[in-house]
Amino acid sequence: MGMEQGRRGAGAPLAVPPGYNSSITCTPRLLANCSPSVCSDISPLLKDPVAFKALIDLLEDHLRASFPKIDVIAGLDSRGFLIGPPLAQRLGVGFVLIRKKGKLPGPTESISYALEYGKAELEIQSDAVEAGQKVVIVDDLLATGGTMRAACELLARLKADILECLVVIELKSLRGAAKLEAIPFHSLLQYD
Numbered sequence: 001m002g003m004e005q006g007r008r009g010a011g012a013p014l015a016v017p018p019g020y021n022s023s024i025t026c027t028p029r030l031l032a033n034c035s036p037s038v039c040s041d042i043s044p045l046l047k048d049p050v051a052f053k054a055l056i057d058l059l060e061d062h063l064r065a066s067f068p069k070i071d072v073i074a075g076l077d078s079r080g081f082l083i084g085p086p087l088a089q090r091l092g093v094g095f096v097l098i099r100k101k102g103k104l105p106g107p108t109e110s111i112s113y114a115l116e117y118g119k120a121e122l123e124i125q126s127d128a129v130e131a132g133q134k135v136v137i138v139d140d141l142l143a144t145g146g147t148m149r150a151a152c153e154l155l156a157r158l159k160a161d162i163l164e165c166l167v168v169i170e171l172k173s174l175r176g177a178a179k180l181e182a183i184p185f186h187s188l189l190q191y192d
């Protein structure tokens with residue numbers, strides 16, 4: 001487990017800003033020696049307003065350092081919806097939803113993908129992004145990478161320019177980042 005830069009991150013390594021010792025650095029300690037199902041739960045981060053603010057600060061700093069221009073933040077159903085909107089507001093850009101099947105009105109693009117156990121389907125509204133728009137995809141967790149990979153495929157169909165897939169937690173033993181192939185990927189916290 002660590003706070004180091006995730007694989008293929010495009011920007012400068014993340015430094016924990018002064019004053020955040022009781023928040024983000026406390027989180028790995030909070031989650032230390034936990035099972036993967038507990039490590040992957042961002043509830044303690046959301047519940048602690050200082051930690052939640054520090055999380056958004058770190059993600060914002062990372063994106064500002066990495067990309068001169070971002071047009072859209074896209075978030076994955078459901079916990080990407082908790083992180084993406086505050087981040088998009090900080091950056092002054094819009095937020096779009098990538099949802100589980102059957103939730104979005106109007107014309108949509110759909111894709112099936114494999115979960116660890118079973119299958120699921122993701123959708124995006126066909127007009128969610130314009131061709132060439134620079135998009136960062138955010139979620140709470142990368143496990144097998146199937147969900148994030150499917151989201152990338154949806155955005156590729158809309159001809160978006162995917163700058164990065166960004167997650168709070170990466171479960172490295174599941175090798176999900178490999179599923180993203182050449183698409184830039186960054187995680188804030190990594191667990192083996």
Ligand SMILES: O=P(O)(O)OC[C@H]1O[C@H](OP(=O)(O)OP(=O)(O)O)[C@H](O)[C@@H]1O
Nearest residue numbers: 077078079141142143144145146147148
């Ligand atoms: O890398 P993967 O193996 O694809 O798994 C990661 C996904 O799994 C979890 O969502 P889940 O599908 O449990 O949906 P939920 O957020 O609605 O609970 C998590 O929030 C990611 O979106």
Ligand SMILES: Nc1ncnc2[nH]cnc12
Nearest residue numbers: 036037040116141143144
């Ligand atoms: N392997 C995993 N462990 C914990 N949470 C998950 N959510 C999706 N896959 C998971």
